[in-house]
Amino acid sequence: MPIQPATATIPGADPQRVEGALRQLAPKWTTGIVHTIAKYGPEMRVRDLARYFPSVGAPFMSKRLATMHEAGLLRRDAEFDRTAPYRLSQRALTLGPVYRSLVQWSSEHIDRSPQGRSDRIEDALSRLQPRHTTTVVQLLAEHGSLRFTHLAEAADVYEALLVPRLARLQEDGLVTRAGTRHGDPYTLTEAGQALEPVYASVQRWEERHTAVPTAPVPTAVRTLPAPALGSDGIRTAAALRRSAVPAALFSHSSQPQPRTPAAPSAASPARGR
Template identity: 50%
Template sequence: MPTPVQPSASSIGSVDAQRVEDALSLIAPKWTTWSAQTLAQQGRPMRVRDVAARLPFVSEQFVGKRLAQMHADGLVTRAGDCNGAPYQLSAFGESLSAVHRALSDWSRTNLSLGGEVAGAERVEDAVRRLYLRHSTAVVQVLDAGGPMRFVHIAEEAGLDNGFTRQRLNRLQTDGLVARTGPRHGDPYVLTDAGRALGPVYATVERWSNPVTTRRHSSPSAPVTAATRTHPGVPLGSDGIRTAAALRRSAAVPSALFSHAPQSQPPVPTAVTARSAPSRGR
């Protein structure tokens, strides 16, 4: 087994992996970033229909469900108790701006998404690559001791072999991990994008609220239960079509958040329906 080296200066190894992933799980559901940044941009309480009017590619019903979940997670508050009471960002939600900036900067520097991508979609794409349970632990192991063979990664991360293989496959697909050769058993290493994650992890950890995020974790659950992927739009399938529509919505591509013009055609209903997430892992 390779001799472990000191964690890189990026502090990948110094963060609490579960805390980072718990925090990312709060903003992983599709359209959470778009909704949060709509509220931040307007700077006032907004009813569901008003938020939906700013996001013409999402149904009003789905925006309502997303805001309700954000309210349960402490990201937004309501200005009243009635069903139609408007939403506004909580202090916790307002502090998301630093996380959005870190994710956007990392994506722009390390990922090639093609075309002009709205800032909010870039952030959501980055979160979908990072939030899955134990992904951070695998990245930390490779940062400290890579290149490493599969069995050594599983051993160091404390994961079973089947789950480790699934997680490595996903990290490869997402451009964070690569193999050093084509043969079975060749070691794995972090890509440049993976090695650059330190500042992102640190920012997310600073933002996280231990009380809010910990309730979404299940430390007593077996590792194999974490193999469920989030039912948000996955990378590589409907996510490509959704991203294509959102690229066309980037009115100001250089800005963190770009709204779609009213003439923007809606994302197909089938895509939106499949993007509705549950809170399970």
């Protein structure tokens, strides 16, 4: 069965960078802590925050704040004071667009029942942050549907690891099967197709607080001979890319810059006749 044309376009960045940013925001209570400091801060100590989360307790709150500090979401001046208060970093203060996109996506496509803002955001993050989720969503957005073996090859993921990931994606409402028979292809649900604004907001937030990397050296491109570009050839080409996501989906990724050849050195010895 030939690969079907794409039914959705989800621009995004390197899935590893996107998922890394999502995992920083996903741990339970992280969103609530950001909202609490923003509302009652600008600075709060561990014991002050623990009052707003009575089920958490001060010891666990201290560990969560330390983790958020390591992730760059919080700041504190604790060099001479171990009880110094925490305050939001610039990275956390610019989370508004990310949180708004998560709330809108969740309320429109996941759960329309009344929920607190922080709970809705954390629920959405828990669905999107697992490893390979962004890769699978973007590949299905490009191709429309893929069988299991072709999806595993294109995503460069061991089949044994992809089985539980696809099961979780179906449980979370992002992916579904095109039929009930074994071997039927996977497709995106309406919720999966609607992730464009979420991925775009996460990408912009990540790029805003990440130093621009040095342009990579262009790598060799593997191509297929013309006769092989049938339906099987398209699937094989996807596998040969061996990158997590097709470059066409990386609307925000930087392109390699041409390298200027260095001028010949005047000190270089002339070659003898």
